[in-house]
Amino acid sequence: MYAPVKRRKTTVTALLRTAALALLATSAVAGLATGPALAADGDVAWTVRTASNSFGAARSSFSYSANPGSRVEDAMVVANRGPVPLNLAVYAADGFTNAGGQLDLLAKDGKSVAVGAWVHAASGSVTIQPGKTAQVPFAVSVPDNATPGDYVGGIVTSLTQANDAANINVDRRLGIRIKLRVGGELKPSLAVEDLHVDYAGTSNPFAKGDATVSYKIHNTGNAALSAQQTASVSGPFGLLRVRAGDIAAPPELLPGESRTMTVPVHGVAPALRLAATVTLTPLLTDVSGSTTSLKPVEATAHGWALPWMLVLLLVVLIAIMVAVILYRRRSRLQRKTREDARVRNAVEQALRDQESPKS
Template identity: 60%
Template sequence: MKTVVVALLAALAIPPVQAADGDVTWTVRTASNSLGATRSSFGYDVSPGTTTSDAMVVANKGTEAVNLKVYTADGYTTDAGQLDLLTGDKKSKAIGAWVRPTSTAVTVAPGRTVEVPFTITVPADATPGDHVGGIVTSLTAPDKTANVNVERRLGIKIKLRVAGDLAPALAIENLDADYHDGSATVSYTIHNTGNAVQTASQAVTVSGPFGWFRADATGIVTPPELLPGESWQVKVPISNVTPALLLTATATVTPLLTDASGSTTALNPVTATATTWAFPWMITLLVAVLIALVILVVVLNRKRRARRKEREDERVREAVEQALREKDTAH
């Protein structure tokens, strides 16, 4: 029977988590201990080869006991720009491999809470930089009406910043510009080529030769936080663009790096450019007419030369025939 995940990590950011729907009767939150009392998620600065211990609290708000699976998994950014975690059947390489709950299952009685301890063991050869994932509670039950198993998950985000050289970097890739009827569309890919989680501010402009007739994009949507190695597709429309024959599109991305305290630092901006043709319709029509006239003149000239050649060939042929007749008469 197929398994469908219907409640995804509603607790990744804000504890405690309320029920995602009528069938989710439990909540999860970070434990209150020496590492923090009111944390919205788990975050640690760690060194390779070290071990850290912490705990998650599971509370049952229902009237019946819940039997939950507990596991950890690596994170990724969805196409909707949300952080999600790999499902339990997928292999993790970082958080899901380094973080281990003391138990892979927990039973919580109605109205009670249970603390689920876990340990973080960072390998000695762990890659420096940010690693993001989470710890998940999961309940799978059959849905008889749909004939599928439905997995409902609640989890809490875990972010590790492994000591070493932190090298945040973003790249703009595949920049392309297109012009049509007074509007331009600039598209590109933001690629997190560094080892830190980053988002970015963006600016996009389109201008004619020598920077004339500049038009700025407005309301550009901020990309989500991208994990190291991830990419995000951007498409920016710009209206009221002057068709100045050759347009230059410029995209500027300023990486934004958030530290453990929540402070955001803007790094050196990254810029890329692309060009596209933009002809005013009058000029386009004039060029088309001129091209048609040139083609017409060429065709007419070719026909004229062909007719002139035919007449010359005919004259030569008649002269030769006349000469031959005169020769025969002489003999």
């Protein structure tokens, strides 16, 4: 459901558009749970839900399988729960996964190229009297050249009201998700990219430390996918392996989307050279809601895990040993020099004694 969005009035259109997009990115798409979604603020309140027809009743969202060139017709039901008439704008928009891991929709002035461009409501607005409902028909026209795969968007009702006292425009959006699977060869695929491991030791040179495994999950296929994931860190030859704790599943990624993960691994021995291994098990959900596990994807990267305190101790020890060796060598050289001087002096004295005339 889209929360109220407040936009500052301004004569600068570009600034207004930028602010609107930034604020709308914090909203989520309505219709993810069973039952109608509600937008309410003071005297303004309305709900949206899917129509009951051959596609089913009490659907949580719109979901279709269609071939290129085909057309699907459906409807959304809007109910006015407030005491005043409502005039709502109606439009469709492409979906995307926002930074919070939730499905969001492009703003009305955003450029949609898939669901938002293929879904057309019977009217761009709907007027509903207090306590009444209205059915908003729409059609999904899949282009002949549409590529196979999953597409996600939504159909939205929107109400913009001016608040002169606060000098703002309040834009309330309420919509329902549309998931479309275009027929053809489905190629679900996830990749692990930019995998690397960092190590942080402790002041105790013999204690274990913590590793941080970071990577990007990239949906390189044409199907929306989530995943189960595991991560582990080991020393050379797979020894001293430590597994990360439970890792939360990433949000469902649409084709082409990616998400960066950072996973801590505790109790890792400073084994000089570490190997971080990440395994993803892609999860594919069909239009009926059934989930299938696909072939796991695995990637490995290496990093250094030097026990710096131990290295420092070794450096100090080696420096002491070198200093001792040099001192002993210098002492031996000094003793030899003194002994050579003593012998030389003794020889010279003996020669002088022989050359002296006897009394």
